[in-house]
Amino acid sequence: MLHDSRGHHFPGHTRTSVTANADPSAELDVTGRPLALRPADLDRFFRPRTVAVIGASDTEGRPGARITAQLIAWAERVGARLFPVNPKHERIAGRPCHADISAVPEPVDLAVVLVGDPAEVLEQLAGAGVGFAVVFAAGFAEAGNAGAEAQARLAQLTSGGSLRLLGPNTNLNAFEEFRTDLDGPAIALITQSGHQGRPVFAAQEIGIRVSHWAPVGNEADLEIADFVRHFADQEEVGVIAAYVEGFKDGRTFALAADHAARQGVPVVVVKVGRTETGARMAQSHTGKLTGGDRTASAVFRQYGVTRVDGLDELIDTSQLFARTRTPLAQGVCVYSISGGTGAHMADLAAAEGLSVPQLERATQEKLHEWIPPYLTVSNPVDNGGHPAGDERGRKIIDTILADPAIGVLVCPITGAFPPMSDRLAQDLVDAAEATDKVVCVVWGSPVGDEDAYREILLKSNRVVVFRTFGNCVRALRAYFDYHRFRTQYSSPFEDVPRTASPAAAKAKRLLSSGKPLSEHSAKQLLRTYGIRVPREQLVTSAAAAVRAAGLIGYPVVMKACGPQLPHKSDLGLVKLGLRSASQVRDAYREITDAAKEAGAGRLEGVLVCQQVDRGVEMVVGISHDDLFGPTVSVGLGGIFVEVFDDIAIGVPPFGAYEVKRMLGELRGLKCLQGLRGQPPADLDALVDVVMRVQRMALELGDEIAELDINPLMVMPRGGGTVALDALAVAK
Structure with a gap:
């Protein structure tokens, strides 16, 4: 299992990893990742019957006194019975004070922990059957390796038991005083920075209703996904607004966003980390990985999450969703x-x-x-x-x-x-x-x-x-x-494969070396998943090359073939448009000589390939995101792929409709639709290839680090596709 410097695991990298807030009894997909979140009765958190304040105080001038007073007022508003807990006091704010949680006379739904070192307290709370704990203290994963270890201990104390934890490094915004005189569907707010949620909360003063505020902090246990799922089920909630610095787990967020989409509850998000500077600040603030920003945006689009740039936009867009219904006209x-x-x-x-x-x-x-x-x-x-x-x-x-x-x-x-x-x-x-x-x-x-x-x-x-x-x-x-x-929209989790296809076992054998594959082997991998490649033969002599060209049919392409040759054309190792035996013999000699001069290492041989000229060059590939796991990309290909950077990303699972939406994002879509008298390309065949590559990404996530099909030639409508070149890197 891979970890970052703060001790976070990357669930997308390994099938043996555990998604912490997944339902342990849930069905798993073919990657070994869960298809359901762990249940969390958050009604008990927001509307508890009993509340204990650990470290309560009424000593004037101490921070704990202000917080205790706030919690007493909140408990009265929601009709909860509040019990102060502090061995140094007999009474606090006129209430009997208890030495520890075991002395509280009733079962406790919610405990707010105000002590600096909460680990020992959490052990006691878990033993006493407390439902939820809030840890206010900072100095955990956001503070470096020692803090990450301390946070890991808190997570371990709540793992697998009935106690759920909010925080650490959180504020007590969930216990603010919300206006009750405003009508209509409400905004439910989730933040990883209490200060960044303040403008949305203050929008109540101009008549915008806010019903909940979940300040998730460092997410040692409860995370954004838990609250998205809960708020989407609340009848009073018209929209979920969130300020996000990073996700604890990509799969759990996707599951929660899928649930909100199926419930018809919009989610509007400010997500920092668009730039390297923002990403660094987000890590230092909450100790969380921000994840690849383009991948996060792709996930948002797949699940209908609206991404906005500023807190003013978060308020304005959220209030529009809360106050409107389905449009009656466009x-x-x-x-x-x-x-x-x-x-x-x-x-x-x-x-x-x-x-x-x-x-x-x-x-x-x-x-x-x-x-x-x-x-x-x-x-x-x-x-x-x-x-x-x-x-x-x-x-x-x-x-x-x-x-x-x-x-x-x-x-x-x-x-x-x-x-x-x-x-x-x-x-x-x-x-x-x-x-x-x-x-x-x-x-x-x-x-x-x-x-x-x-x-x-x-x-x-x-x-x-x-x-x-x-x-x-x-x-x-x-x-x-x-x-x-x-x-x-239809949920992609309904049809995500649960078991591997017959192709997976053969593909894993090709990837078993743990090294980059040659083009010939990479194309065998594609054939395994039903992706068409040109007619070709791997040869080790000029005479064999001539025989192969005769069988394949002129004109042909010849390429050096070896595992360390990702950019063959740059080294003079590709010859196009060969139309005779003499040209093939000369090309074989030139390619092998150029490979020696370039220090290309041991060649497997030379590929003699069918030449395919007519079509639109695209690229389809697999890569990995630290949070969301395997990703699939599609875009304009050929030698200018890095120049134009015209790529759309999908995060499995997704359906064919999502692939068509991805293609609609491309600036080069007009090339596929037919440009200047050219016939339209076979879009259905391109969609099929992307779906097959997605299956590879799901089934081979532990074995394949990277795949590039470039160019994938998309033929005119009805002609299908041909993968002219491929690069595959095994983990």
Whole structure:
């Protein structure tokens, strides 16, 4: 089992590794990884009947006193009985204080541990049948090797038993005072930094409901995945918002994200670690691996998780999901009192990929009953000034919302101008209450204390209010993307192979040397999994090369073949377009001489191959991510693969639909669809190859470190694919 410098194991690297929070009774896939999470009754955590505070204090000026007071107030709000535990006190805050957990007169659902060295306390809690423990103390995996060892001991104390642990190095944000006067679906919040969750929690002050806050800290036991799964099952939760520095385990997160997708609960994430600097900071903060950022983004896309960049976007996108339903139409209409404002908003929306369709002619004719004919009403709609003295303004908004192409109305208001802005805000709120379509307002005034904003817009739980144009259009893009994802999604864990195919045993024999394979052997590996390769023969003499060329059919390609030759063309070890016996004989001599000059080592021989010219060169490969295990990539191939870097990544398991989505990410997709009179490529055959490579990644994860099929020639539609070259490296 591999470990990083802080003692974390990499579950994706070895089939014998254990995913800590998996259900030990769960079925395993062919990689040996679990297909279900370990149960965690988190209702007992968030709504305990009994709470013990270990290390409680009421000594003025001590940090423990403030925390104890906070927990007493929280316990009263949730109806829990709280027991202080501290051998140095007889009473705390007027309550009897107990010497240790064994002296508490009732079974304890939740214990909050405030002592600096919690290991001994956790042993006692486990023995007393406590359900959950929260360890506040820091100085564990985030502090280096000694801290990682101390954290490993905490994890061991909770492994396999009934005690579940939140932390260490966590805050007590789960026990904040949440507003109970806000209606509608709520945001459930998960953070690995308490401070980074504060803006989302504070959004309650502008009317955005937040129901839960899980500060997971270092995740010695409970992790992000546990809370995603739990929150997705809560009826009051409309969206899960998370600030993530790294994942404890890639498989458990994928299982939890899959569960949320099947439940129809969106997940919105800020994930740090896009840059090397961010990744280093995340490790020092929580002692966690951040994982490959492109791989994390791929996992998010596969499970419909929305990734945003900032905490402001996290709030805005989350509130949009919480307050909206499935779109009734794909179109966005911009309604403003200024032509310039409308054009600006519509431009940003279209640039973000949103549909801004023209309104139906009948809709435009009706709008012109209340809007002067010289103003544009096709979309965006310019009213020249929202009517403030009669019912015309509401009629305009209702008419736009009645257009069958429109699913979202966006009204940018760049400044307050009462009474018009007050009437506009009220008309928008009233219209939103009467429709299942989405009504968004961008309140652009930097002041933010206007009555229209504070007293009308923010008091509605149906209007979605933004402060910037950019956040509005990005949130709407996420909204439409998620609901398109939902219509196509089916869990990949339903069909993931549980047992190895017959090809696996033969493939493992080819990889048994633990060394790089030659091209010839790598192609044998591909044949084992039904991936087509050119007709070819491995030869060790010029005469044999001539005979092979005659059997294969001219023209042919000749290549040096050996296990240490990943870039043969750079060394002059590839000859193309050979059309005669004399050319083949000369090529054999030139290749073997060039191999000696290049110090290429022992050759297995020279490959004589069928030449395949017509098609689109792609690359398909396998690599490994420290957290998510084997990954499969597909992109434009050939000699420019590293120049263009046009690659999409998939993390097994995934289905054929996901492969098609991956291909849709590629800038070079047009090359496959037919460019400048070229016929379209055989996309179905390409999808089939990627699915076969995925099967290899799942079944050979312990044996194969890397696979590159480059180029994979994708022939015109109906012609299939041919793997012209391959590199395979055994573990």
